[in-house]
Amino acid sequence: MNATDFIVARDDFQHCKFIETTIPDATELPDDALLIKVDRFAFTANNITYAVLGDELKYWELFPAPEGFGNIPVWGFGEVIASRHPSIAIGERLFGYFPMATHLVIEAADVSKRGLRDAAAHRRNVAPVYNSYARIGGDAGFAGRQGDYQALLRPLFMLSFLVDDYLAENEFYGARCVMLSSASSKTAFGLAHLLHGRDGIKVIGLTSASNADFVSSLGCYDEVVTYDNFQSLPSDVPAAFVDMAGNSALREKLHRHFGDQMKYSGRIGLTHRSSSPDEPPLPGAKQIWFFAPDQIRKRAKEWGPGGIDTRFSAAWSGFAPMLDRWLTVTEGRGPVAVREAYLDTLNGRVPPHQGVILSL
Secondary structure (H helix, E strand, C coil): CEEEEEEEECCEEEEEEEEEEECCCHHHCCCCEEEEEEEEEEECHHHHHHHHCCCCCCHHHCCCCCCCEECCCEEEEEEEEEECCCCCCCCCEEEEEECCECEEEEEEECCCCCEEEECCHHHCCCCHHHHEEEECCCCHHHCHHHHHHHHHHHHHHHHHHHHHHHHHHCHHHHCCEEEECCCCCHHHHHHHHHHCCCCCCEEEEEECHHHHHHHHHHCCCCEEEEHHHHHHCCCCCCEEEEECCCEHHHHHHHHHHHHHHEEEEEECCCCCCECCCCCCCCCCCCEEECCHHHHHHHHHHHHCCCHHHHHHHHHHHHHHHHHHHHCEEEEEECHHHHHHHHHHHHCCCCCCCEEEEEEC
């Protein structure tokens, strides 16, 4: 049996192709291994960030590809079509991190009623959250359109949840407003939704003129400002900047505008993919990368078993009802659709209200 993989050139994301790989017969699987048919997966601008940071954060190690190429990780659903693990039956459905492919072999470990872990040697250097799979059979929250929302937004909303928690834990570093670049992105408006419920914090969305109406329609930003009008923001108000865009020029302009009133500057995403490797020192708070697994480890220790899941589930239950109004889900099936959706996302042609679900 052959699998189809969609891979991209690591030095030129515009260059992409499909390859065929041989997958083992069920009788050839090692003990405890599972053969998964990848059913459907979400693709967003965040997946492009995974590619941009593929070497730095080891995303390319998750799903090996030929020399010079990478398989971009995606969040989605798979079905067990062969199993060598006594506790995992054929037909079981899993939710987690998959390759852009038709099949994946998992070395199942730490199997519980709720989930399992892929213990494959090539995946051991990445954050544990990326190796975990939820067992979702019979869970209505992962069925139909609600399942699409889970794939599209649950991982992104977890990042939103962790950034909100981190900022609140640190009392927003004294800031009274929080600015979010790439405000139309799914991670940004998830964070804006959470921040909007915080007393004393003004939530400002920074966006392009073409996306301003959409961002305003969300109702979770107190103010929407286009990138070319950032000077309208009062420079004497203590501010925090959550940078989803990764635009060096914008970051420099904001730091110089706010000066010492820039109390926090956290880099989260790279939707603009226009960061310079040689950025000069800027006034105000030092720019830092926010790395979600660090906050997960910290809170898991402080909140104890189930503490993160309980709090996150409560936050998700307040967020999910908004999605029918905020998102339109489109589906694509087959190699042509996958390639088109990838290139459209890479080149910024997907409108912010659209959520893309794909299958090979």
